[in-house]
Amino acid sequence: MTRAALLLLADGRFPAGGHAHSGGAEAAVRAGRITDAASLEEFCRGRLHTSGLVAASLAAAAALGADPGELDAAADARTPSPALRAAARRLGRQLLRAGRATWPCGELDLLARRFPKGVHQPVVLGAVARAAGLEPSDAAHCAAYESVGGPATATVRLLGLDPFDATGVLARLAPATDRVAARAVRAAREALTEGVDALPAASAPLLEISAEAHAAGAGRLFAT
Template sequence: MSRSTLLLLADGRFPAGGHAHSGGAEAAVRAGRVYDAASLEEFCRGRLHTVGLVGAALAAAAALGGDPVALDGAADARTPSPALRGASRRLGRQLLRAARAVWPRGEELYGALAREFPKGAHQAVVLGVVARGAGLGAGDAAHCAAYDAVSGVASATVRLLSLDPFEASGVVARLAGEVDRVAERGVEAGGAVVVSGEGVDALPAGGSPLLEIGGEAHTVSGGRLFAS
């Protein structure tokens, strides 16, 4: 495993489209649920242990060589909101595009995924395939997914609330141990799917109804800063 490769894939500046999305933070700010560093931390914690865990497990399973079609279907089933499903697929498409330029050695994997999902697979599934193509493991993919569940939200909130960047980074730092544990749980679930042969039913299915409702409301709101 190359640490530099892992750092590049997890970097918010990697051109995978994440900078245009708030992970539900914009809708939460508008609804008054996120308004300072403390409320941001609780929002991030909830997101981490629901959609973050699901994403970590999907990414780990894909990195282990799980069937991307079955995993994509499982991601669909765990994302009730059409708006959030669309956002996930757009992010997956952009991530795959970036990976094909940056880590061309994985082109066989990327090409097969692109042919199967011409309009984009779910972001977490693509993340696992990209990690595998870049020479990373299931744990790396799970960590990227879990970390992204909180880091992107914290960055977006700096713009949304004019929050002190030091405070936003402090939120992510305080959640670091939980991010690690969620990634570990994701690897366990991914291993159950692929290695133990339990199938996609072994994936976690933690939901976050307010994120789903906020995602739908966000699509029809005016003056948005972020796509989701």
């Protein structure tokens, strides 16, 4: 593996569709729950420890070689909102497209053939990390970082938030991001022997509920 492959996969410019999603930040901005850097940080901290942890453990498990079909079902069970499930599969297809073009390999081709309608994005992320020669902890770090990086970037666009303040938020969350990734890898290793029920199921009800309202609303800038 190369460290540069990790940077490439984690780069927000990797062409896998993430730019059109705010990770719930747009709904939170509209509801007045994110108004500045401090409230963005609290929002991101909550997301990191809930959907971020779940995504990181799914990604790590996929990178370890767990069955993608079982992981996809586990992701469904941990995602009550139909809108978020649909978005996760769509982003999964987009990431698989980018991953297959970037790191061509039989395993990714097989994933595309087996699941033409897509699997949840974190599952694809783990498989793509594996194809890039990366470790499960790399996949977990990518997923955990993405869970906060997306909302931070979106908030810069939505609120005109000072971009230096937004990156400061991400820097302050870095130690917690590392811890979430480490916890996700431990759970993923456990799931290899215990089954996918060993994966974390931390949920963020408000993210799920506001995602449904966002999907039904008009005049939004971000898909989720």
